[in-house]
Amino acid sequence: MSDIYFPPSLRGFEPRRMVFSTWVDHLPFAYDLVEALRPRMVVELGVYNGLSFFTFCQALEDFDVDAVAYAIDTWEGDAHTDSYDESIFRDVQAHAREHYRGFAYLLRMLFQEALPQFDDDSIGLLHIDGLHTYEAVREDFESWYPKVSPGGIVLFHDVMARLPEYGAWRYFEELMASHPETFRFDHGFGLGVLRKPGGERPAHPLLDLLFASGDAQQHKLRQFYAHAAHFLEARRQAARFRALRGQGAKGGQGKGRAAGNDEPGRGAAEG
Numbered sequence: 001m002s003d004i005y006f007p008p009s010l011r012g013f014e015p016r017r018m019v020f021s022t023w024v025d026h027l028p029f030a031y032d033l034v035e036a037l038r039p040r041m042v043v044e045l046g047v048y049n050g051l052s053f054f055t056f057c058q059a060l061e062d063f064d065v066d067a068v069a070y071a072i073d074t075w076e077g078d079a080h081t082d083s084y085d086e087s088i089f090r091d092v093q094a095h096a097r098e099h100y101r102g103f104a105y106l107l108r109m110l111f112q113e114a115l116p117q118f119d120d121d122s123i124g125l126l127h128i129d130g131l132h133t134y135e136a137v138r139e140d141f142e143s144w145y146p147k148v149s150p151g152g153i154v155l156f157h158d159v160m161a162r163l164p165e166y167g168a169w170r171y172f173e174e175l176m177a178s179h180p181e182t183f184r185f186d187h188g189f190g191l192g193v194l195r196k197p198g199g200e201r202p203a204h205p206l207l208d209l210l211f212a213s214g215d216a217q218q219h220k221l222r223q224f225y226a227h228a229a230h231f232l233e234a235r236r237q238a239a240r241f242r243a244l245r246g247q248g249a250k251g252g253q254g255k256g257r258a259a260g261n262d263e264p265g266r267g268a269a270e271g
Contacts, residue, residue: 005205007032008063009228017054017095018236023129023157025188027055028228030155033193034059036206037153039124040067045111045140046130047073050092052157056125057100067124069100072107072114111140118147129157134167141171151199160190168192181211183218187226 009028044053053071075089096104159172172192176182181195
């Protein structure tokens with residue numbers, strides 16, 4: 001990667017919210033992107049258990065960004081998540097109230113119902129992660145793109161998930177061919193990054209690497225964030241292992257170890 005860019009996620013980033021999600025592979029990048037972009041408004045379409053949304057919120061708070069963040073979802077599930085009970089929404093709501101009261105808001109409604117509440121050119125960072133069919137992703141992007149400010153960023157999750165009925169990968173490939181400033185992370189389920197034309201791009205090394213560097217540097221950037229995700233998880237597992245060892249020593253005879261769990265740190269994104 002660049003010799004001059006030392007991402008803030010390497011300087012002790014510990015996700016305050018950690019739940020099971022395929023978004024776990026992109027948390028360091030999400031955290032660093034907020035620091036680089038400093039968006040005045042963040043909007044997430046498709047929230048589920050809030051892992052990505054609360055990473056954005058944590059970065060807004062950590063870097064003292066004067067912003068508001070909106071999480072939009074029905075919290076009823078869809079064809080790709082299946083339905084789930086009310087406990088998911090209650091848990092997300094409780095976390096928002098406890099940690100991000102005053103700037104993080106949950107809008108429990110359909111994406112199209114929320115659309116009129118946002119002015120054109122107002123959203124600095126938009127994350128699209130709703131239903132993943134080609135048609136749904138296209139509709140979400142085309143409906144919400146006018147709301148994104150010139151120079152704003154749109155993120156697309158699951159752009160490497162070539163599963164039955166998933167079409168985010170195909171739609172983002174079309175966007176890469178038609179938009180001058182795009183980038184794709186290939187690790188995990190993939191993450192697409194698109195910058196809306198206009199505005200002045202902030203002078204920041206991460207944004208330069210994303211949109212103004214050569215193939216070799218972009219390849220290194222992809223490698224770096226793939227390794228960063230593994231490093232974050234390894235660090236979490238090591239911390240959990242130390243905690244379990246400490247509980248075992250304190251309780252004697254290993255009493256601190258959770259029953260039936262002989263593998264400390266098992267589960268990459270358990271809360």
